[in-house]
Amino acid sequence: MSAHELAVWRFGEPRTWLTPELLLAEVRDTIDKLNGRPDSTDRCLAAVDAFLADRTEENRAAARAAYLAIPETQRHYALGDMDRKDWPFQVLVTGPGEHLDGTPPGEPATREEYDDAIAYFEERAKWIAERPARVPADGPATPIAPAIHLYQRHSREPSDDPGTKALRNDFPAPVLVDGVTYPCVGHVYWALSTTDPAARAAIRDANTVYAARDRAADAPRRGWDQARNAVMTALLRAKYTQHPALARILLVTHDATLVYDDFDSGYWGDDGGRGRNWTGRLLELVRSGLRAEQAGITLPEPGTAAV
Numbered sequence: 634m635s636a637h638e639l640a641v642w643r644f645g646e647p648r649t650w651l652t653p654e655l656l657l658a659e660v661r662d663t664i665d666k667l668n669g670r671p672d673s674t675d676r677c678l679a680a681v682d683a684f685l686a687d688r689t690e691e692n693r694a695a696a697r698a699a700y701l702a703i704p705e706t707q708r709h710y711a712l713g714d715m716d717r718k719d720w721p722f723q724v725l726v727t728g729p730g731e732h733l734d735g736t737p738p739g740e741p742a743t744r745e746e747y748d749d750a751i752a753y754f755e756e757r758a759k760w761i762a763e764r765p766a767r768v769p770a771d772g773p774a775t776p777i778a779p780a781i782h783l784y785q786r787h788s789r790e791p792s793d794d795p796g797t798k799a800l801r802n803d804f805p806a807p808v809l810v811d812g813v814t815y816p817c818v819g820h821v822y823w824a825l826s827t828t829d830p831a832a833r834a835a836i837r838d839a840n841t842v843y844a845a846r847d848r849a850a851d852a853p854r855r856g857w858d859q860a861r862n863a864v865m866t867a868l869l870r871a872k873y874t875q876h877p878a879l880a881r882i883l884l885v886t887h888d889a890t891l892v893y894d895d896f897d898s899g900y901w902g903d904d905g906g907r908g909r910n911w912t913g914r915l916l917e918l919v920r921s922g923l924r925a926e927q928a929g930i931t932l933p934e935p936g937t938a939a940v
Contacts, residue, residue, distance in 0.1 A: 680699040721749075780891075823836050823842070824836040827853055891914075
């Protein structure tokens, strides 16, 4: 074989230790994982737990069979311990003075090694039991509250109890920017995308956010795609600063992931899990800022979101 005159290789007979049976075992494990079922490693760990709870030879034999059912290529990684690899498995399921069938020949495990393996799994079980209660120093990594979907609706009039639809950018909550009042965040967002004063006025006066978008599309634009996240962040801060009642609605979502529907944009919306959900993410950012203010943490004043 040549590499475009850069190098030349000569190959001999191919050799591999990957047998058809081993490959099929890996495929079965992958199918189990993709379907959310326990794979061979999970089944082995469950068998070890059963043995530790009731240390009979029958349970040890079940754990041994489960260990040998793990594809040989995956056994080193079964415990997620790159220092000890699967050695605690081998010793535990074999017992002191015995040698495990199906593994390379070696010295039988000693009583000291066996006791060490027992201690290893007991400590591992204790660590796993405590793990859910451990919280990082700066708080949990995942939300405690369930995700909230901000479904797309057509809101023309404010409501005494708008619920989460008040968090949408087309909700009729006037926003003051640079001395001009716009009907909602969506209107001012599209108005700021153009440098033409007449186009801005036309966008402000549009009946709907969709009409505002269409007018903005025909107006002279500036480097919008690189600046739009910063603009939207400022506008959302202005909305919830200028409307304390709406800020309370946002705060009631606690730490929930906010999933924003947007039929027209996979950038601002979730699009069934395919979009980037930037509106939802920025709402969470603004919510965090409101929480910081409640806690007395000094933040830069949002002002009126002048752009």
